[in-house]
Amino acid sequence: MCYIQKENQTLMLHRTKKENDVNGGKWIGVGGKFEEGESAEECMKREIYEETGLTALNLQLHGFVVFPELYHGQDEGMFIYTCHDFTGKIHECDEGDLQWINNEDIPTLSMWEGDYHFFEWIQDGKFHSAKIHYQNDKVIDYQEHAY
Template sequence: MILTTMCYIQKGNQTLMLHRNKKENDINGGKWIGVGGKFEAGESVEECMKREIYEETGLTALKLQLHGFVVFPQLYHGQDEGMFVYTCSEFSGELHECDEGDLQWVDNEKIPHLPMWEGDYHFFEWIQDDRFHSAKIYYQNDHVIEYQESCY
């Protein structure tokens, strides 16, 4: 299983979203996502999340909140992906250009209208409560064919 992180950085009623439009053969190509990525050797989940935030945005995460963990069976080039979903509302620094796509602060009410992975819309429900979410999302041809979720 490939382990990854995803964070929705928030300020006021906006969320920093990444429009993946710069990499060739990008599994996320054309979609709007949070920032994040794959673990490097020896990293904890929090170290990975903070590093990815800094590398992709130039921002330093001061406080992270974990909302859940999701498994995507055979999504990542035939391998299972496990992803930790975070938010960050306390950060420092200035945004810089990202080589994976365009970063943009998006009004939260506009997020449901962005072209995203179908399963990602659930993550915005997760961040509205104080529960921990665990999910398995099955995709086929870029569409959710099954969604299983538990909350704690």
């Protein structure tokens, strides 16, 4: 997951276009799944380009989160990045609508409950390791360590 940022704004993806989307109706950062042989950074840069049309020149890693039993009983892990250094023009995304959101308005967006923590991580300059356990789309356990 990457939050692309410029001038006190963050590029957010409003997931409105995919059928049977677990993220349907939510605002999220951009990102996706690894392809064979990719590093985390290679995956993130590829996903940024595919979803936005932007080329990430530099990424900053803020943490790693595990979601136990998130999809059909399987755990999922996710790296949390920001990107302030990019080139290109935003294109239409087939997963939803991309929109620059003022950072002070992010807490008002309909996001996954645990995602609000990621913006705290971005601000404090530490590396975070977390476990967020959801049940019926609600956080039932949040554990986090900052280094």
